[in-house]
Amino acid sequence: MHIPAVYDVNLSIVSPELALGLVGVLVLILDLFLRDEEARWLVVPSIAGVVLSGVYAAGLWGQAATAFHGAVVVDPFSLGFDFLFLTVILLTLLLSLRLPKLSSGHFALLLWAGTGMMLLAAASSLMTLFLGVELLSISLYLLVALAPGNAAAGEAALKYFILGAFATGFLLLGIAFLYGSTGAVTLFGIQKALSGGALNLPHAFTFLKVGLALFLVGLGFKLALVPFQVWVPDVYQGAPTPITAFMSVGTKAAAFAALLRSLYGIIPPGGWIPALTVLAVATLLVGSLLILRQTNLKRLLAYSGIVNAGYLLVALVSFGLVPAAYYLAAYTFMNLGAFAGIAALSKDAEEGAELPAYRGLAYRRPWLGASLAFLFLSLASIPPTGGFTGKFLILLSAVASNHAYLAVILVAATAISLFAYLRVVVALFTPAEEAGLAPRPLPAGAVVVVGIGVLGVLATGILPHLFLIPISSMTHLFTISPVP
Amino acid sequence: MNTNLTYYLVLGICLFAVGTAGVLVRKNPLVMFMSVELMWNAVNLIFLAFSRYLADAAGQVFVFLVITVAAAEVATGLGIIVVVFRRRRSLDADRLSALKE
């Protein structure tokens, strides 16, 4: 069939997203033929979908092109993030088996949320960005809520939903003003307008500033930057643990990718570096001060996610693309591993995240206890873990770009939050009388994820160049591809 | 219609601000949600004003997408509200604060 150029259709460019989304539909249809208790078998086609999407993404490796009139782009940057998301989805799928009751639709929603993440990394138009945010968010609202009889999950879902929709309002208004000042919704169009003197009109410049401010608010919410982080602890604590794990890494990485692509090379650095620097400082300090008092592990990891958003932001303002991507990779392993540990140990993946319950675990379940301790040491950035290496790289990039004070604050935040993580490690090695929290047999899926997390943290810590080679090629080719 | 489109902008901003305040001062989650809807619609108005000013289709398409997404959001949000509040007497967002420091 001949497609006229006016359509600019190139499905191969979106094949990874399409594959994942359509397998989601397929899983939904298969769901109709299964009884409720058989629903967990849908993990198999879901994993197949992830693999298929990965195969498509691998097939695209090395390309840099746009399609659909600049709505989406494929380049090593988007593909690299695709691989990250697919890893996250895969691990979450395994972890989901731990849920007491798997609602039908769970797997499909997970795959669609993943599609939304991939769209965010590939979005080269504010429309795609908006839709990616919404596809991801709506799926997540529902995934958080899909925990029958769990009041905490309900509360978390409602808070997440209302605040999410509220923040999206700001994002939308920001996009509207960006559109009003530049007359474009594609990133390329915006860049062209900004470099082509579209801002000569005084109001256009004001609109741009307002638009940028609100745009940062909207994405700052998803990234959990202070002061838009307020929802994070409650939602992470209340949501089913596998979903929390998924959110903590996936949403953050996706929002980060989208933010990065919309700023680098599009908006002059002077327009966003000061604001994001202040946000980075606030995020690092508030996050690390509040993490100290946490006794619920999920909540603790929520604050950890906030501090980590601060690290990512430091990398962003110091143009440390490689460090940021590297850190995200390491963070994926340590965070998902830690959440998997929590999910493995709690009775039904909903409860049992309180610290005292973990006392003496290292004696009762030495392997699991030691693994958890190791993952938390990585979060605490003790060498030679991936958490250390990643932070080291970010620190270097911060200093190299003359943000020495940011580096100092980063170190301070790390030192402060260290104690929070160490408390967990200490608890694991503190003897306890009652033997709580050690189900036998341990759930296989969660244990596998813990294992992958530990191996990943080790690999990112000891053999960083294994990851740095693909990552640097991914960032070398990061371009804003023009509309054909 | 040769109006200065700034008036539309101003109206949109006012409605947005009213919506913002609505989310903050009301505690019925349904009304909070309605206020969010008001915010989104205010943005739509602004989009259309810009679209008209630029004589560009993108703004209109965006509004179309926002309306669609809003419909999906409403379905989701109302579903969640129904599930959360089905067994409660009063619809009060302040009562939902078991998760906190």
Place this chain on the structure above:
Amino acid sequence: MILFGILALLALVFAVFMVATRNAVHSALFLIGNFVILAILYITLGAEFLGLAQILVYAGAVMVLFLFVIAYLSAGTEASETGPALAWQLPLGIAAGVLSLGLLLWGTLGAVLTPTAAPPHFGSLAFLGRALFTTYLFPFEITAFLLLAALVGVVVLVRDER
């Protein structure tokens, strides 16, 4: 101009009443009123189809859904005394609204945006349709996934909770 003034005033009044009234049903009705006015304003901006869609989707479907849920949860009135009081929330909320209003208006007020000559059929169904199915085909297709996700999720959510 006068038409705009009246409509704008009405829209604002409806919006403020929506927020201010204690009765959720009234709120919903005020919001419907606001949406209808907005639809008219859309049309004055040349977005005929969107104006119609606004009435059909928002005033017609979405708000009916709202009313239905209000009735279902029998959440007509908001009991102001229930629940713990949040200190300073009301004045702070209003202040935040006013603050964002002022900040957004700053600089916007001075702008003079005169509409450029619009292409023929600007805002018509055909115009929008062509845009949607050519340049903006991809975003349009994504909405399909989005609606599907919301639909499926809500059905499962409400069913499982029973």
Place this chain on the structure above:
Amino acid sequence: MLQHSWVILLLPLVGTAVISILGRYLSKLATSLVACGVVGLAFLGTVAAAVQLEGLPPRLQAVQEVLFRWIVSGPLHISFGLLVDPISLLFMLVITGVGFLIHVYSVGYMGEDKNFRLYFAYLNLFIFTMLLLVMANNFLWLLVGWGGVGLASYLLIGFWYERPSAVAAAIKAFVMNVIGDVGIFLAIFLIYLSFHSVSYNRVFHLAYTHPAAAGVMTAITLLLLLGAVAKSAQLPLHTWLFDAMEGPTPVSALIHAATMVTAGVYLVARCYPLYHLSPTGATAVAVVGGASALLAATIGTAQTDIKRALAASTMSQIGYMIMAVGLGMYAAGLFHFLTHAFFKALLFMAAGNIIHALGGEQDLRKMGGLAKRLPVTYWSFLAGTLAISGIPGFSGFFSKDELLGQTLNRGHVVLWAVGVAAAFLTAFYMFRMFFLAFSGSYRGEVHPHGEAPRVMLVPTVILAVLAVVGGYLVLPGVWDLIGNFLAPAFSHWHGGAGAVGNPHHVNWLSMGISVLLALAGFGVAYQVYHRRAWQPAPWPFLSQLLYRKYYFDELYDAVFVRPAVRLGAVFGAVADRLVIDGGVMGLARGVRTLGNGLVFLQSGYVRRYALTIALGAAAILAYYVFWA
């Protein structure tokens, strides 16, 4: 062996892995064999490497072996490799050699413990991380080892986790060490920024060819000193060492006497080119060392717990070493490290024998008259006491004399005086301990068992022999084997001149005075504690001051903890929740109070959250509208 030094490094790790993976299938005997075997093999490998290295021309006595590239990204190029040179070899010999003896000793000491295998897994892990620390060829992997020994030490201090005091001590040690780690991390960071490398070779080379600003060098050396101070329990981060005595006694012998706590000495010696470039840093090192030596010696005179008294002694002796390396007398400092490893490990083992015999009793006041019941221990402890007190003919005499003599030769009269005063106190408190434990009549309640099993006695005796003869490696005026061995390591870069003293330049004055004072210390202790001719502790205030270790814990409480708490109260926090305990743990707690002040952000109410978001958005908007 020299080309395959990674085998030495990995052997203990293999031991850890085998014991922790196969632990439940291994008998106690098999566990002991594996744990001691890997360390023994590592020792043999180290000896072989040392022999090989000695055969090389001095110029080539620094063998590097790159194991793998760690980060290679753009300009960033960090690989992991091993460096075997005389400095690292000396440490490796002690770590594996003394480590082996202590492993064997532990088989007896920990024989009845229910977590016998876990203990050896930890102990092997410690040996691995300690070897990593001294064998790494760059700063970053030094830090990995540095953190690793801290972790192993933490695990072993808190090994008897049923005791709350042990867990608290472990945490305190870890926290204080983390402060040091942060110091080293920042130092490495500055080093990287200044020289774009973290490898010793390159950094030391560039430090001369492309010198950094003097201020930067001072900062680097002071930050490294911070790390050294924390790890080596020097002023002012020394308080953890006393509490660390909660760990099993062999652990105290190995980690908190012979090896880990001397890592600070290693660090300064290793970085001698940097300290040469920063006289301020070097002076700071020497002053900290001297002050710690004297202060700890006074603390040692008032301790009633035998292990805590020995801990004070360790701090004091390491103070000597730190002072020596700070003054550029590297060979003397490292020589003292060697003899100290012998006699202090010996003393701890002997103390362990006593504790073993008394069923866990550590209070000196409840000992006495043990000479007849524990003859081997008695003679061993005596050997150790004579050695540490600097009685001529025993190892400590040679190393301490070398150290003090050189100090005086170089004209550091004050530090020399401090060192000599500490030597007097050392002799006093060591003989005090000796007499309290072994002379007079038994004052305890429990009926003492007899001598410890042979598996514990044999290592004790071997160390006793070493403590006696170890000093003859350096015979004043005749030969200087240690200096000859180490000299090549200090010839690679600038700053090594004077590291090795002139063996023919003996300062008889210093030697005479310190021997006289050592004998005086013995005499006073003899009068007070053996003959009971004088009444002990005539000044209650002073003895209390010393017993409380100059109130450092209390001081930290007042300086760091309480102001932080007050600051936190300003932030509207709940100060009464803060139970105040001593030490740096309180600092963390103070910071946490600050965090409590931010709790208002997380009220749990959606509307409040929305308000926060709206205000945040307004702030960003305001910034953009008015200032951008």
